[in-house]
Amino acid sequence: MFDTLTERLSESLRKIKGQGRLTEANVEATLREVRTALLEADVALPVVREFIEQVKTRALGQEVQKALSPGQVMIKIVNDELVAVMGKANQKLSLATQPPxxxxxxxxxxxxxxxxxxxxxxxxxxxxxxxxxxxxxxxxxxxxxxxxxxxxxxxxxxxxxxxxxxxxxxxxxxxxxxxxxxxxxxxxxxxxxxxxxxxxxxxxxxxxxxxxxxxxxxxxxxxxxxxxxxxxxxxxxxxxxxxxxxxxxxxxxxxxxxxxxxxxxxxxxxxxxxxxxxxxxxxxxxxxxxxxxxxxMGDVLTLIEEVERKMDREKAEKLAKKIHKGKGFDLNDYRDQLLQIKSMGGVAAMLDKLPGVAGMPKEAKDKVNDKEMVQQLAIINSMTPQERQSPDIINPSRKRRISMGSGTDVADLNRLLKQHDQMQKVMKKFKKGNIANLLRGLKGQMGGHRPPF
Structure with a gap:
């Protein structure tokens, strides 16, 4: 969502972030790029004019001149003005009346x-x-x-x-x-x-x-x-x-x-x-x-809320206890995590809410799709219960059978097993091994509700 606008604004603000101080010249240059980005995003002209004027007034004002890092404060100003344009805070659905x-x-x-x-x-x-x-x-x-x-x-x-x-x-x-x-x-x-x-x-x-x-x-x-x-x-x-x-x-x-x-x-x-x-x-x-x-800068809070709303709590608690007891993270557990990601709109939808993704090279972002996740689910579904529980028993002949059954190559299966092994190592670092806890770690790094300026 909003990929073009994100790319243009991020590039414009990245240039000014490294400036030791803000001057009328570099603020004007940045705002010219921001204005172009907003117009290309089909934002209404009166909105663009007012937005640019508000940012300029604040950027050349006392709050920036006294700041230790004016470039970062400029980003905060743009963020604050974007919030103001869109309505400052969420207005909840009003249902407080005599039913219905x-x-x-x-x-x-x-x-x-x-x-x-x-x-x-x-x-x-x-x-x-x-x-x-x-x-x-x-x-x-x-x-x-x-x-x-x-x-x-x-x-x-x-x-x-x-x-x-x-x-x-x-x-x-x-x-x-x-x-x-x-x-x-x-x-x-x-x-x-x-x-x-x-x-x-x-x-x-x-x-x-x-x-x-x-x-x-x-x-x-x-x-x-x-x-x-x-x-x-x-x-x-x-x-x-x-x-x-x-x-x-x-x-x-x-x-x-x-x-x-x-x-x-x-x-x-x-x-x-x-x-x-x-x-x-x-x-x-x-x-x-x-x-x-x-x-x-992502939207980890919404992602956490989505995970907590949609994840199967009973399965998550069982997985947490299992990992806590040192019993490992098998392919059944890996499959459950993939299904949870799928229920939240897939990998691309989750990445859109993670900080730093906008800075990824376009080639890397283009490779992010849900085809591999669908493929991995097909591979795991082609395994026997014993193979899912103990991936180490999957020898070359089993690999050929699983690949034929899922319509994939052995190389795809090997990649899945490698990713599972890496995720198993990550899960061991968490007492409660599920997606929600991994995301809460990100939330902690963000310092709660504010983006990292």
């Missing part, structure tokens, strides 16, 4: 609205421990109603049926009545999208809003449309009292213009990021953490 709390989802067609309804339902169930009812008022696309019904079953939310012959207001009123009768905590309403903003669309969603008086009105927008996403959000906000924005498809957005423009243009907070197609791929938006990620 109603959430109205709005947006253009193609933004991923229906999928986001399911993602949000799953997030609320898993993180807020609340029961969720979903319904679709999109009477123009029967396929959208069917899609939501399928996704609701997948995430464990109840689906309230609707039909293209019904009036959208009748649908939502019936859904709310059902929600009250069955004591649901939250009702999420999916609405019709259009290919562009039109008067009929706005009139309909205004009627829906007036009928259900939602506690949250969330605008779902495709981040890959850049500053157009911010302009579209503003148009909706002029018609509806939006309470927040969900940015979708951020995993495919190398620029980041939408994330940096929306708050400034609409005045509304970004509450969530859609980071993939799966229903678990929804991430709470933290401006400070995203600023750190944009500047190439």
């Amino acid at each position: 709390a109603t959430i109205l989802m709005a947006g253009l067609q193609g933004a991923g609205k229906t999928t986001t309804v399911a993602k949000l339902a799953r997030w609320i169930k898993e993180n807020e421990r609340k029961s969720v009812l979903v319904t679709s008022a999109d009477i123009y696309r029967p396929a959208a109603i069917e899609q939501l019904q399928t996704l609701a079953a997948e995430v464990g939310a109840e689906f309230f049926p609707s039909d293209p012959s019904q009036d959208p207001v009748d649908i939502v009123n019936a859904a709310l009545a059902h929600g009250r009768k069955k004591y649901f905590d939250v009702v999420i309403v999916d609405t019709a999208g259009r290919l562009h903003i039109d008067e009929d669309m706005m009139d309909e969603i205004k009627r829906l809003h007036a009928a259900i008086k939602p506690i949250e009105t969330l605008f779902v927008v495709d981040s890959m449309t850049g500053q157009d996403a911010a302009n579209t959000a503003k148009a909706f906000n002029d018609a509806l009292p939006l309470t927040g924005v969900i940015l979708t498809k951020t995993d495919g957005d190398a620029r980041g213009g939408a994330a940096l423009s929306i708050r400034h243009i609409t005045g509304k907070p970004i509450k969530f990021l859609g980071i993939g197609e799966k229903t678990a791929a929804l991430e709470v938006f933290h401006p400070d953490r995203l600023a750190s990620r944009i500047l190439g």
Whole structure:
């Protein structure tokens, strides 16, 4: 996410970091590069102008002149201003009302609205421990109603049926009545999208809003449309009292213009990021953490939270006890760790949140993909239980059988065994051998919540 912007900003700030003192000349030169990087990222021009002016004022002010390391303070200023542009702090989903709390989802067609309804339902169930009812008022696309019904079953939310012959207001009123009768905590309403903003669309969603008086009105927008996403959000906000924005498809957005423009243009907070197609791929938006990620300093806190939320605690405790007793780390354990990484979006998604990755050569980053992880899982699955437990017994004839069974080469198997051996050595250094503890070590090195300036 935001690879291009990260690369350009990191390069610009790296040059000034080594300066003994900041002058108007080197600050101007750096900010010219930063301005270009932001414009290339499709950040709205008014946002760029204000951002550059704020950084310049602070960079030439007393806080930098008195600093022991002005170059590093300059990086901190850029970080702080990025956070300010995106909203300073995370604004939580508001569900504090007489149940059911109603959430109205709005947006253009193609933004991923229906999928986001399911993602949000799953997030609320898993993180807020609340029961969720979903319904679709999109009477123009029967396929959208069917899609939501399928996704609701997948995430464990109840689906309230609707039909293209019904009036959208009748649908939502019936859904709310059902929600009250069955004591649901939250009702999420999916609405019709259009290919562009039109008067009929706005009139309909205004009627829906007036009928259900939602506690949250969330605008779902495709981040890959850049500053157009911010302009579209503003148009909706002029018609509806939006309470927040969900940015979708951020995993495919190398620029980041939408994330940096929306708050400034609409005045509304970004509450969530859609980071993939799966229903678990929804991430709470933290401006400070995203600023750190944009500047190439990672987001270890989010990664730790994700690991702790998704890891199998029972398996982790068994592994910790096993390693603590000196029983080693076998290929069954290695397989469990790979599956945990896969459940968090894969290796590339995790690396995006680790500090220092932005400084890796492009060739090295391009080699990071999940193909090898899938291949390694296939190899381990082709082994017998005895071979997984005692890899030392895997002789040349066993290697040939395992490779044929997994559709790989013996060289791939040898590489897996070598990596397992290296990981076994690392795990021995930790009393509780799991990914979460490895990441907590990184968190400690970061000094808690602040990035290392």
